Amino acid sequence: MSNLVEGATGPWEVVVGLEIHAQVTAQSKLFSGAATEFGAEPNSQVSLVDAGMPGMLPVINERAVEQSVRSGLGLNAKINNYSVFDRKNYFYADLPQGYQISQYLQPIVGEGIVSVDLEDGGSTDIGIERLHLEQDAGKLIHDQHPRKSHVDLNRSGLALMEIVSKPDIRSAAEAGAYVRKVRAILRYLGTCDGNMEQGSMRADVNISVRRPGEDLGTRAEVKNVNSIRFMQQAIHFETTRQIDILEAGGSIIQETRKFDAQTGTTRPMRDKEEANDYRYFPDPDLLPLEFSDDFVENIRLTLPELPDAKKRRYMDDLGLSDHDAAVLVSDRDIALFYEAVADGRDAKIAANWVQGELFAQLARAEREVADSPITAAQLGGLIDLISDNTISGKIAKDVLEIMFETGRDAAVIVVDKGLKQVTDTGAIEAEVDSVIAANPDKVAEFQGGKDKILGWFVGQIMQATKGKANPQLVNQLLRDKLKP
Amino acid sequence: MSELTNLTISQARDLLAKGELSSRQLTESHVEAMAQATQLNAFVSPLPDVALEMAEASDSRRAGGSAGPLEGIPLAIKDLFCTKGTLTTAGSHILNGFKPPYESTVSDNLWQAGAVMLGKTNMDEFAMGSSNETSYFGPVQNPWRGRGDNRALVPGGSSGGSAAAVAGRFAMAATATDTGGSIRQPAAFTGTVGSKPTYGRCSRWGVVAFASSLDQAGPITRDVRDNAIMLGAMASYDPKDSTSANVPLPDFEAALTGDIRGLKIGVPKEYVLDGMPGEIETLWQQGIAWLRQAGAEIIDISLPHTKYALPAYYIVAPAEASSNLARYDGVRFGLRVPGGDLREMYENTRATGFGAEVRRRVLIGTYVLSAGYYDAYYLKAQKIRRLIARDFTEAYETVDAILTPSAPSAAFPFGDKADDPIAMYLNDIFTVPANLAGLPGISVPAGLSAEGLPLGLQILAPAFDEETMFRVAGVVEQAANFTAQPEQWWKVPA
Numbered sequence: 001m002s003n004l005v006e007g008a009t010g011p012w013e014v015v016v017g018l019e020i021h022a023q024v025t026a027q028s029k030l031f032s033g034a035a036t037e038f039g040a041e042p043n044s045q046v047s048l049v050d051a052g053m054p055g056m057l058p059v060i061n062e063r064a065v066e067q068s069v070r071s072g073l074g075l076n077a078k079i080n081n082y083s084v085f086d087r088k089n090y091f092y093a094d095l096p097q098g099y100q101i102s103q104y105l106q107p108i109v110g111e112g113i114v115s116v117d118l119e120d121g122g123s124t125d126i127g128i129e130r131l132h133l134e135q136d137a138g139k140l141i142h143d144q145h146p147r148k149s150h151v152d153l154n155r156s157g158l159a160l161m162e163i164v165s166k167p168d169i170r171s172a173a174e175a176g177a178y179v180r181k182v183r184a185i186l187r188y189l190g191t192c193d194g195n196m197e198q199g200s201m202r203a204d205v206n207i208s209v210r211r212p213g214e215d216l217g218t219r220a221e222v223k224n225v226n227s228i229r230f231m232q233q234a235i236h237f238e239t240t241r242q243i244d245i246l247e248a249g250g251s252i253i254q255e256t257r258k259f260d261a262q263t264g265t266t267r268p269m270r271d272k273e274e275a276n277d278y279r280y281f282p283d284p285d286l287l288p289l290e291f292s293d294d295f296v297e298n299i300r301l302t303l304p305e306l307p308d309a310k311k312r313r314y315m316d317d318l319g320l321s322d323h324d325a326a327v328l329v330s331d332r333d334i335a336l337f338y339e340a341v342a343d344g345r346d347a348k349i350a351a352n353w354v355q356g357e358l359f360a361q362l363a364r365a366e367r368e369v370a371d372s373p374i375t376a377a378q379l380g381g382l383i384d385l386i387s388d389n390t391i392s393g394k395i396a397k398d399v400l401e402i403m404f405e406t407g408r409d410a411a412v413i414v415v416d417k418g419l420k421q422v423t424d425t426g427a428i429e430a431e432v433d434s435v436i437a438a439n440p441d442k443v444a445e446f447q448g449g450k451d452k453i454l455g456w457f458v459g460q461i462m463q464a465t466k467g468k469a470n471p472q473l474v475n476q477l478l479r480d481k482l483k484p
Numbered sequence: 485m486s487e488l489t490n491l492t493i494s495q496a497r498d499l500l501a502k503g504e505l506s507s508r509q510l511t512e513s514h515v516e517a518m519a520q521a522t523q524l525n526a527f528v529s530p531l532p533d534v535a536l537e538m539a540e541a542s543d544s545r546r547a548g549g550s551a552g553p554l555e556g557i558p559l560a561i562k563d564l565f566c567t568k569g570t571l572t573t574a575g576s577h578i579l580n581g582f583k584p585p586y587e588s589t590v591s592d593n594l595w596q597a598g599a600v601m602l603g604k605t606n607m608d609e610f611a612m613g614s615s616n617e618t619s620y621f622g623p624v625q626n627p628w629r630g631r632g633d634n635r636a637l638v639p640g641g642s643s644g645g646s647a648a649a650v651a652g653r654f655a656m657a658a659t660a661t662d663t664g665g666s667i668r669q670p671a672a673f674t675g676t677v678g679s680k681p682t683y684g685r686c687s688r689w690g691v692v693a694f695a696s697s698l699d700q701a702g703p704i705t706r707d708v709r710d711n712a713i714m715l716g717a718m719a720s721y722d723p724k725d726s727t728s729a730n731v732p733l734p735d736f737e738a739a740l741t742g743d744i745r746g747l748k749i750g751v752p753k754e755y756v757l758d759g760m761p762g763e764i765e766t767l768w769q770q771g772i773a774w775l776r777q778a779g780a781e782i783i784d785i786s787l788p789h790t791k792y793a794l795p796a797y798y799i800v801a802p803a804e805a806s807s808n809l810a811r812y813d814g815v816r817f818g819l820r821v822p823g824g825d826l827r828e829m830y831e832n833t834r835a836t837g838f839g840a841e842v843r844r845r846v847l848i849g850t851y852v853l854s855a856g857y858y859d860a861y862y863l864k865a866q867k868i869r870r871l872i873a874r875d876f877t878e879a880y881e882t883v884d885a886i887l888t889p890s891a892p893s894a895a896f897p898f899g900d901k902a903d904d905p906i907a908m909y910l911n912d913i914f915t916v917p918a919n920l921a922g923l924p925g926i927s928v929p930a931g932l933s934a935e936g937l938p939l940g941l942q943i944l945a946p947a948f949d950e951e952t953m954f955r956v957a958g959v960v961e962q963a964a965n966f967t968a969q970p971e972q973w974w975k976v977p978a
Contacts (some may be wrong), residue, residue: 052811098810279853424764
């Protein structure tokens with residue numbers, strides 16, 4: 001599949017590299033004991049260290065280190081047993097120390113690879129350049145006072161992992177697939193909740209265009225994009241903007257740009273928003289971060305089965321299709337839900353019910369699988385009722401809808417509503433006889449070779465039994481009795 | 485009660501233990517002496533009421549049967565140490581009105597040991613200076629004056645207030661900090677004992693940072709024994725300081741055996757300077773003779789990268805300072821000078837709040853870390869730093885300690901070097917290498933200059949071997965028998 005974009009003067013290739021900022025799931029901040037809960041009262045989760053008070057010193061949160069190593073392993077990346085924290089110096093009101101503690105030349109995680117499934121069914125590998133640990137800044141609030149800004153330092157000092165990709169991404173679609181995949185991996189690992197609305201994941205997007213086969217073009221960096229949709233809009237906008245400039249004989253300026261969600265466009269940041277010389281140097285308050293191979297191996301032992309391995313297993317061992325497997329492993333919550341449903345049941349039937357009927361209901365209700373009103377055990381119960389012929393597949397769909405609305409068990413609903421399938425041959429036989437007796441003309445048509453009329457008979461009987469008659473049994477009896 | 489202010493800590497400790505003296509009496513005499521010495525400007529915040537209250541609390545603790553190693557001893561605290569609820573200025577206007585809601589680990593250790601706080605001492609702004617002339621609160625005067633010379637002299641810096649308070653007999657001892665010589669040089673200028681322990685021995689938590697990789701707290705006292713007692717109380721492993729060393733804390737006082745027979749003492753040839761006063765060289769030779777007489781073996785050594793120490797220091801220290809001082813932005817605490825927008829508020833606040841020397845070093849530090857200069861300055865300075873540390877490591881393969889002068893001159897008059905930063909920076913030439921290498925050093929008063937001003941000798945030791953440092957210092961002290969005291973000319977006649 002070609003990702004080339006046709007310009008007025010010929011095809012262009014889009015080149016994208018992403019810096020994902022993922023907030024580390026941890027009880028406390030990167031260098032202080034302050035709490036990290038989202039949505040707390042402003043300035044209620046700020047230690048003396050986070051506020052940059054005189055004489056205060058950072059102490060590394062070992063949990064954050066573990067989580068970064070874990071993430072690095074999940075991204076198939078090289079773990080650096082020796083890394084260094086640097087200071088990135090700039091002035092801003094949301095940066096109490098006057099510098100951000102980050103990792104510059106020697107990050108905790110080096111090169112890795114993420115395999116990304118594409119919409120056309122293929123897949124591509126996106127290289128990871130590095131993952132480093134850094135502190136988040138606070139937040140300025142501008143709407144509390146006509147002329148003044150307020151500062152909320154709750155985010156100040158939160159641990160972030162900055163995951164830098166190589167410029168391997170060639171389209172907005174690939175960029176979206178890549179972010180979804182990285183987010184899925186981090187969620188599987190439990191190292192970042194990936195919640196873009198709450199700011200626990202956001203990205204800086206580097207975009208350039210070039211003629212196919214040529215060297216990399218000059219890039220623009222779009223800062224702080226906080227949804228996949230916005231990121232894709234930014235890529236589309238930048239692609240067009242840059243191609244237009246180049247085709248008009250202009251050149252791209254390397255600059256930092258801001259995405260405007262209202263208009264879906266990007267514009268250059270004002271000078272003041274862009275610090276130029278960060279004067280990085282090793283933070284003398286912190287020792288280099290060193291750990292043993294054992295430390296890494298012990299973390300490796302605790303890694304869960306990750307999406308790629310899970311997908312292979314679903315296909316090889318459970319016989320699922322590529323598509324079904326891909327959908328089911330795309331999110332840790334979905335995979336765990338599916339596995340609970342499939343436990344002790346037919347894997348394919350379970351897959352159909354989870355990503356077919358249940359997903360349709362969830363989509364209608366705009367809910368995630370994590371807050372599905374139907375538990376995995378309940379969905380399993382419904383499937384069991386189909387397998388033991390208590391209800392038909394068709395009735396089961398109606399039962400699922402009721403389950404979704406009421407949260408009640410399938411078995412209870414079936415009894416309450418009298419939906420139990422009629423498998424009593426005598427009762428069905430009586431219905432069959434009366435339909436045959438009442439419709440001699442249709443019987444004659446069937447016997448005259450019009451096989452299709454059988455469906456009409458089935459429909460009549462299902463109607464008469466309100467859908468509860470076992471369809472196989474109805475078919476069998478009709479065929480027997482309609483024989484000339 | 486003037487004789488009480490002449491007591492050393494160890495003497496007072498014995499009298500207090502025997503019940504022949506109360507902390508209240510001891511503290512009152514120092515509070516009184518402190519009040520008579522305002523002319524010296526040694527304190528930014530004298531705290532007589534706090535002192536007397538703490539003294540009484542100490543006396544009741546002792547009455548209750550518990551007494552710490554510094555129980556009831558009145559001390560002065562350099563104003564770089566954050567003290568809970570008490571104005572802490574770092575000698576700067578930019579910390580205007582700043583009362584920290586926390587206590588530095590070192591001062592807290594002292595209060596845990598039973599000590600009493602007399603007040604917060606004046607210092608060069610953010611510890612940047614060698615003469616105490618950069619303080620926002622005005623210069624500290626050295627209690628010493630030249631024979632037949634009424635000119636006011638600098639006490640050295642940056643811990644000038646601490647050194648003056650101890651030399652002037654209005655604090656029994658004081659905390660200080662040493663980034664490039666800020667304990668040892670003022671100790672040498674005031675006839676007191678000042679030690680900088682190994683980097684990591686004392687916690688930096690709650691000490692206003694100047695240059696994080698060089699800053700180290702230490703005591704200024706009247707004799708070596710008191711110095712050992714003080715350091716024992718100040719030092720601790722502190723998990724809140726990632727650079728704090730988790731090593732056992734020896735009984736430093738027990739190291740004062742007076743026996744240095746067989747010890748090998750290195751004398752580095754690079755510490756002979758062109759234009760250094762002859763009396764400094766003579767004193768050094770005297771020190772060598774004393775140690776030889778005490779049974780030590782004197783060995784000529786070479787520390788070949790010494791001449792690069794000062795330039796490297798004046799890159800590394802300002803670089804770290806430029807970053808450490810970024811937090812003084814007028815947003816959260818201290819001085820704020822309003823402006824039309826955020827940037828203007830920063831500029832107004834920092835231009836008003838920082839003095840000329842601090843601004844100079846912030847500019848130097850910003851420059852040496854800037855893109856295009858980083859490799860040539862900062863990175864090169866770090867390489868030199870490693871070479872200097874290696875010089876010492878190699879020297880300590882053959883010697884147990886090193887003897888040098890503490891400073892290249894005696895105390896000088898105000899204004900003498902204030903307009904010539906390079907001449908001022910040269911004051912630290914003998915002390916800076918120990919900071920770059922993170923090693924312990926102590927200055928011991930060893931004689932008087934021709935003008936009758938104190939001169940010090942410096943003993944350097946390997947990392948975490950303060951015991952050898954103190955042992956050798958004790959021998960120098962005993963041999964020097966330095967009993968001179970400044971005339972108490974500052975005292976207001978009763």
